[in-house]
Amino acid sequence: MMTKPILVLGGTGKTGRRVVSRLRRRGYEVRAASRKGPTRFDWNDENTWEPVLAGVGAAYLVDSMLDDAATSLSSFSKLAVANGVERLVLLSHRDWVAPAGEEKLPCERAVRESGAQWTLLKPAWFSQNFSEEGFLRRQIVDGAVVLPAGDGVEPFVDAEDIAEVAVAALTEDGHGGQAYELTGPRLLSLAAVADEIARATGRDIAYRPVPPAEFAAQATRQGLPEDFVALLTMLFGWIAENRFAQLADGVQRALGREPRDFTDYVRATAVTGVWHG
Structure with a gap:
């Protein structure tokens, strides 16, 4: 069982607040971070990065959705590892065809290369x-x-399924190095x-x-x-x-049940x- 606090970025968002709720119901110490919440985190203010990482053992990541999202995520992920974070779970997207010369889903690469145990969540709408x-x-x-x-x-x-998979990846063994299409x-x-x-x-x-x-x-x-x-x-x-327009088995693989x-x-x-x- 994860004994260190678990950081949830976007802790008031669609998936983030569901992840926070599930973790707390299971008895985990959660640090819910957002731009306007009690624990402040802002992708555009690097002064907010290190404080939210102090003592954390795992983190749920939602990128900034800005043009420089991958660069920020790479820097943050490496800072997380340097601060002792062992697991990173990224809310990503289903694969898409990138324009010529453009890397597909660079935020995923930022997390994969962080040095932490990583899990990618790739949901549909x-x-x-x-x-x-x-x-x-x-x-x-x-x-x-x-x-x-x-x-x-x-x-x-269902966002409830996404949150449940995220909690499993944050707290259980066996999800490292997995990319779950949900x-x-x-x-x-x-x-x-x-x-x-x-x-x-x-x-x-x-x-x-x-x-x-x-x-x-x-x-x-x-x-x-x-x-x-x-x-x-x-x-x-x-x-x-x-x-x-394809079904995937990420929920089944992660949770052992149908979505x-x-x-x-x-x-x-x-x-x-x-x-x-």
């Missing part, structure tokens, strides 16, 4: 994006899911997503695919930042292309009333 991400939740509340995803499918994964058990289109939520809530919710340009224009009119609109347009375009089904997520979420405005 989070199921929770439909209830905790303001943009998508708002569309569902309004009854019209309007996205440039065509008829593409995605193996949506998906749900089914491929779902956005139309199927809308139908499932509609049935669970008793509401009329329809999916309408639109061209990328129309989506971008509408999202911009709604006040979303330009860079976020560009990111969303790219990501939904990948769903339209079926770029990641949670999207229907289970929808039923549990519907009772909270989050999709009723």
Whole structure:
């Protein structure tokens, strides 16, 4: 059992807060770090790095999502090892095709070369994006899911599963050097997503695919930042292309059980009333 504190970066985020909760329920000492929390951590302020690492035995890492994310992560990971951190678990992404001359997922390389025992988590789209991400939740509340995803499918994964795999990698043996691709058990289109939520809530919710340009224009009119609109347009375009339309066995390999089904997520979420405005 890990006896030293466990650091969780992004401790208030979608996966981070779930990792923190699970670790604490199991009796681990947790240091939940974020830009605005009691334990402050900021990728852009290196003065916050060493204090959060003091005495830590393992760390859950979420990169900055900035252009220099890999450089920062490399420096932080090496600093962590120098401070005695033995395990690093990185929330990464499923593999993608990099442009010519560009390294694919350089943040993963930063962690692999840190000198620590590492584990990579490579999830599909989070199921929770439909209830905790303001943009998508708002569309569902309004009854019209309007996205440039065509008829593409995605193996949506429950953030609870991601957190459970992270906790296993942080606290148990046998996960070092593993790259876990994490998906749900089914491929779902956005139309199927809308139908499932509609049935669970008793509401009329329809999916309408639109061209990328129309989506971008509408999202911009709604006040979303330009860079976020560009990111969303790219990501939904990948769903339209079926770029990641494959099931993976990361949850099964890490936890010895099947991943949670999207229907289970929808039923549990519907009772909270989050999709009723």
